[in-house]
Amino acid sequence: MRGTTVPVVICAILSLWFALAAHAATLELLPAADNTIYEPAPPFDPSSSELNPSNGAGDFIFAGRVADMNEGLRRRALVGFDLAAQIPAGSIITEVTLRLYLSQTITAPVVTTDVSLHRLTSTWGEAASDASGQEGGGANAILGDATWFHAEFDTTLWQLPGGDFLPQASATTAIGDRNLFYTWSEPRMIADAQCWLDDPGQNFGWILLGDESVSATAKRFDSRDSFSFDLTTNRRTLPVLTVTYVPEPDSAGLMMAALLASLGTRRRAVALGNAHARTPFTTSP
Ligand SMILES: [Ca+2]
Numbered sequence: 125m126r127g128t129t130v131p132v133v134i135c136a137i138l139s140l141w142f143a144l145a146a147h148a149a150t151l152e153l154l155p156a157a158d159n160t161i162y163e164p165a166p167p168f169d170p171s172s173s174e175l176n177p178s179n180g181a182g183d184f185i186f187a188g189r190v191a192d193m194n195e196g197l198r199r200r201a202l203v204g205f206d207l208a209a210q211i212p213a214g215s216i217i218t219e220v221t222l223r224l225y226l227s228q229t230i231t232a233p234v235v236t237t238d239v240s241l242h243r244l245t246s247t248w249g250e251a252a253s254d255a256s257g258q259e260g261g262g263a264n265a266i267l268g269d270a271t272w273f274h275a276e277f278d279t280t281l282w283q284l285p286g287g288d289f290l291p292q293a294s295a296t297t298a299i300g301d302r303n304l305f306y307t308w309s310e311p312r313m314i315a316d317a318q319c320w321l322d323d324p325g326q327n328f329g330w331i332l333l334g335d336e337s338v339s340a341t342a343k344r345f346d347s348r349d350s351f352s353f354d355l356t357t358n359r360r361t362l363p364v365l366t367v368t369y370v371p372e373p374d375s376a377g378l379m380m381a382a383l384l385a386s387l388g389t390r391r392r393a394v395a396l397g398n399a400h401a402r403t404p405f406t407t408s409p
Pocket residue numbers: 157158159179180181182250347348349
């Protein structure tokens with residue numbers, strides 16, 4: 125009797141496991157907004173459009189510091205995704221990956237530097253400013269654009285110039301040569317995304333910080349406003365956030381969970397519960 129019961133139980137567990145896994149879904153989201161804030165050179169005048177660059181509608185976003193010949197000023201990219209508009213409320217997010225395309229970097233020589241995502245804690249704006257040429261200098265800010273000083277030009281200042289964000293990085297990726305896709309995918313990004321789904325009012329996206337300890341580290345990625353293709357992969361070069369989630373358990377899911385428990389798989393059920401636990405949201409740096 126015992127010899128036949130064990131395989132039956134294992135088969136039942138495996139069947140239920142695959143049934144639960146089949147509930148998972150994966151979506152690719154395009155940004156709801158992106159922009160770059162450009163550290164200005166003196167003199168500072170937060171009321172001046174010309175002295176507060178932005179690039180809301182530009183093809184590119186930037187992170188890192190420019191070369192010394194341009195005073196080594198900092199650039200920081202902002203990017204946000206509207207998860208609540210596309211993922212059912214109550215879902216449990218299990219995997220998150222951000223993919224960006226690096227279309228330009230300082231090449232004499234190419235230096236591999238880290239670019240980190242930090243969760244923003246203030247809302248910010250993307251208006252119609254559009255820098256010319258390679259866009260490294262930005263364009264005059266337009267009403268509603270984020271700038272180094274403004275969350276939204278020229279009505280709302282950041283609490284601190286350079287943006288309001290959590291000090292701990294959610295993910296870090298080493299960025300090297302151009303014309304390549306790069307990805308960020310770490311557990312804190314899952315916590316960020318879960319927070320944004322559960323509380324859309326706290327969804328301000330990420331800021332991208334390059335290596336700001338030295339100059340000439342600036343990296344240029346394609347924005348959501350780009351129309352470029354990567355010829356190697358024949359893919360658009362837009363920023364993409366890939367999110368895998370399990371919708372809120374329905375009655376069938378609950379029955380499966382109950383059956384799993386009754387089959388004596390308590391340890392596995394506890395492990396699942398831990399994996400679904402949500403990280404508390406931190407509201408201040
Ligand atoms: Ca944009």
